[in-house]
Amino acid sequence: MSVTATKFLPFHSAFIDEEDVKAVVDVMRSGWLTTGPQVRKFEASFGQYVGATNAVALSSCTAALHLALAAIELQEGDEVIVPTMTFSSTGQTVCYFGARPVLVDSEPNSFQICPEAIERAITPKTRAIIPVHYSGCPADLDRIMDIARRHGLKVIEDAAHALPASYRGKRIGSFGDITCFSFYATKTLTTGEGGMATTENADYAERMRILRLHGISKDADKRYTAQGSWRYEILEVGYKYNMTDMQAALGLTQLAKCDDMLRKREILASRYIAQLSSIDGFKLPSVPSHVSSAWHLFVLQIEPEAFSVGRDTFIEELKQRGIGTSVHFIPLHTHPLYSQRLGYRDGQFPNAERHFAGEISLPLYPSMTTDDVDRVVQALSETASKYRS
Numbered sequence: 001m002s003v004t005a006t007k008f009l010p011f012h013s014a015f016i017d018e019e020d021v022k023a024v025v026d027v028m029r030s031g032w033l034t035t036g037p038q039v040r041k042f043e044a045s046f047g048q049y050v051g052a053t054n055a056v057a058l059s060s061c062t063a064a065l066h067l068a069l070a071a072i073e074l075q076e077g078d079e080v081i082v083p084t085m086t087f088s089s090t091g092q093t094v095c096y097f098g099a100r101p102v103l104v105d106s107e108p109n110s111f112q113i114c115p116e117a118i119e120r121a122i123t124p125k126t127r128a129i130i131p132v133h134y135s136g137c138p139a140d141l142d143r144i145m146d147i148a149r150r151h152g153l154k155v156i157e158d159a160a161h162a163l164p165a166s167y168r169g170k171r172i173g174s175f176g177d178i179t180c181f182s183f184y185a186t187k188t189l190t191t192g193e194g195g196m197a198t199t200e201n202a203d204y205a206e207r208m209r210i211l212r213l214h215g216i217s218k219d220a221d222k223r224y225t226a227q228g229s230w231r232y233e234i235l236e237v238g239y240k241y242n243m244t245d246m247q248a249a250l251g252l253t254q255l256a257k258c259d260d261m262l263r264k265r266e267i268l269a270s271r272y273i274a275q276l277s278s279i280d281g282f283k284l285p286s287v288p289s290h291v292s293s294a295w296h297l298f299v300l301q302i303e304p305e306a307f308s309v310g311r312d313t314f315i316e317e318l319k320q321r322g323i324g325t326s327v328h329f330i331p332l333h334t335h336p337l338y339s340q341r342l343g344y345r346d347g348q349f350p351n352a353e354r355h356f357a358g359e360i361s362l363p364l365y366p367s368m369t370t371d372d373v374d375r376v377v378q379a380l381s382e383t384a385s386k387y388r389s
Contacts, residue, residue, distance in 0.1 A: 013365055019253050023249040041252060042248035050173025053174075064196060068178040069097060071203075072178075077125065079123060105350070112131075129147070133294075136162050136188065155175070174198060178198070180197050182195050183195055188294050191251045302358040302359075328359070334353075
């Protein structure tokens, strides 16, 4: 088939069916739109699905990270270890407290946070580690949790990519002190915008519930129901981080087909690997035998010595052929906030910089077809041949 097909293949398209639409419409017709019974049902179902005792629905994963750090009582001047290879919110939520995000490098042969780098970065000011399960593949939790236990540190997992990934046969959601999920439009489960924090610590969960709705006392969301009361108490400075029932209704129908959506992504990822493995100059993602990836992203690396052009040219060539791509991520230390205000510099994290220079995130989502994968592979193959060194 020709890769000059006119229809644009987007980097991502949310998998929304009529059941999802009906669930949201039913809530809209119910007369109760904001945080209410659907949110509580979603929290219970999600916690059961990932194996966590407590689940707190929020407006975003950024909100979840923020409240997780508040729950562990992060203070001004504290330090939190964060991978430089991540999205902005992982580090910026640390800055909300006047604390310092201490950036560390990736592993030499993967995008995951490097445990040795974590250990080297620990100081008397370190309070927590935020590992990111990059692309949906779990980080090295055995070593990270061991480091945390030995140094008395909290672990807040950034699992924005990691639903429904597993580590040694157990779903991500209850390894660290708190785990934070994203339901953004491009994620493996979407509520449009939204997030969830899971924890085995009931005190952490209760504090996050209070903080998500203005710091108001328990059951603030029930004050307009027959069971509620108009009287409430403001216990501390809180935020407007609650999830709506419309979002939760969509979350529930998405959760019901989460396993099926994963199987579809696995089929597509396997096809990518089978076909791209024969093209020299491409490094493909690999999944360790003791983990199961959520396959949120399929990240291809362009090996610079194999071609006369770099990653950006490949992205432009695919775009010209009607194929959308993305890059995950531009390392935090290269951004002005981190270089100018926090003193990080280019060259400080060579593994992450090398990974970034060659990475392309290819289209991968449940409504894609195997023909779509073949189209992407053909475009990559033609581009590779065109620019072969």
